[in-house]
Amino acid sequence: MNGFFERNWMYVAIAAALALAVHAATLVGLPDAAMARALDMLAADGGYNTLTHAPRADANSRKIVRPSPDLLYSACPFDLDKAHGALRVYARVPRGTYWSVSVFDAHTDNIFVENNRQARGGKVDFVIVGPKSGLIDGGAAHAPPQVYSPTTKGLVLFRTLIDDEANLPGIDAARRQASCGTYSDGGM
């Protein structure tokens, strides 16, 4: 065995160096690749910067791994380049059940979340800005707060808990009041 390494140390070194390089590259590239694939799959439904409301998850739901069948998901894959640098997100919070809106960047990091307990006045209203636009001039004092995304692409995800099967039609109708679209001139 030792003789093998002595005779082939150079090839062993090449294999070891390449193994470490491939390990590092795949480890770092995996989240971005998984996120890019997921965003494209979600955008296939309605395009980027558009909110789509997924049906309740079941065994036929194959886009995102480990979905919860007890939540209703609404997703807005965003591309700030296509939104002129800023995206506005608005929703009224359904009453009496768990609800949240979260923002993920292209590295899979959860950069913002607000839930039904935190939302003031029963609504959320914010603008996502990115590395190219930076924080924008909000103009009027009542302009919505800004969330900075370190990547131009990402996802806005709404989760609404189905707290009671009987409430499902009402919860489904309520989540459809939310919106996600290009922010321009201080409005949608």
Added chain:
Amino acid sequence: MAISVALKALAAAAAGIVLGMLLTWASVSLFAFGTVKDGPWRTSLTVGSPQSGPYLRAYVALHGLFALKRSEAIYYDATHDSDGGRLNGACIYRVAGRDPDAAWWSLTAYGADDFLIPNAARRYSVSTESVMRRGDNSFVITVSQRQGGANWIAAGNGPFSLTLRLYHPGAAVAADPAKAALPEIRKESCR
């Protein structure tokens, strides 16, 4: 001679690439670096946050994309029962305990492909709202291929896993998820 050297170099390069990919798979899927254990349950302390590091980020990308931060939700995964046996649809399991400290929780079964397990009854999960509790507020959930009563989650044919979701976890759980009081998973019998 030159051909022999070139072939050896090529073989070394191929071996290096395969080894590198195997190393990534093993570190992410087999050893789940960056997670902590609580009985049969495994969770992460930094999932969803920029501090999660490359190993945990890769793990989440493969097994739990769009996971929320710990302050909002904690996700406990189990691929083995409380005695260390791999969860398998050939066996019947009893998940027994009391409500975890959270505003809302749910227990869901997933196949080896990380998707919900097809079953005619559409019994994918049991939650705060749907679980039937005993007089002392404890519960027993059956996870099996065959119908198992009111608190039943369908398992598939082969290996499967469970996810316990805690939304708005209590302060103590959020502070130290590895010490939360969670249900145990006991194997009852196998085919």
